[in-house]
Amino acid sequence: DAGVTQSPTHLIKTRGQQVTLRCSPKSGHDTVSWYQQALGQGPQFIFQYYEEEERQRGNFPDRFSGHQFPNYSSELNVNALLLGDSALYLCASSLMGVSSTDTQYFGPGTRLTVL
């Protein structure tokens, strides 16, 4: 049973560039959430996708956008990168079901460094 996978593992970009991170959910899951985790801090919720729609969004600017595909995989796009966007980006998948707060399973993360 494949768990949550993310690519790439590491990424280095310069200020002003754009980046796309990818996530494949755990088999059987239909919901993908994205988090930003700065060094030494807890994850901060960016947004959640379900049925190819953004269902919930945290306090992140519009430079952060996403997409979910029919196979439930997801992308996180960040435009006009800032130094402060350097962080570990975590993807988590879950099954929406009756409850919207089912258990989330996390991927290994993508480490983004902005120079």
Add this chain to the structure above:
Amino acid sequence: AQTVTQSQPEMSVQEAETVTLSCTYDTSESDYYLFWYKQPPSRQMILVIRQEAYKQQNATENRFSVNFQKAAKSFSLKISDSQLGDAAMYFCAYTNDMRFGAGTRLTVKP
């Protein structure tokens, strides 16, 4: 805004001993879920234990158990018979709005 507070940035425990990590949260909702996640240096977040707010019984998973006090909005994690592999960052999470605490770094001494 809902908040999740972990008041212990660092904790240390002797191998085979018991340690309790604290978490408090703020919510006006009556139905919600609480989780503890473990993040080793390898960085992958691993689910430790889950508690449903409508359940009175405290969740238990092998050596891990919680003390859930709904009225006090407290959700502590007890690790019994600590092992070297338990060393990690531990995060408390309230997932109605995907909120995590700042984490507690647990060190296990041999």
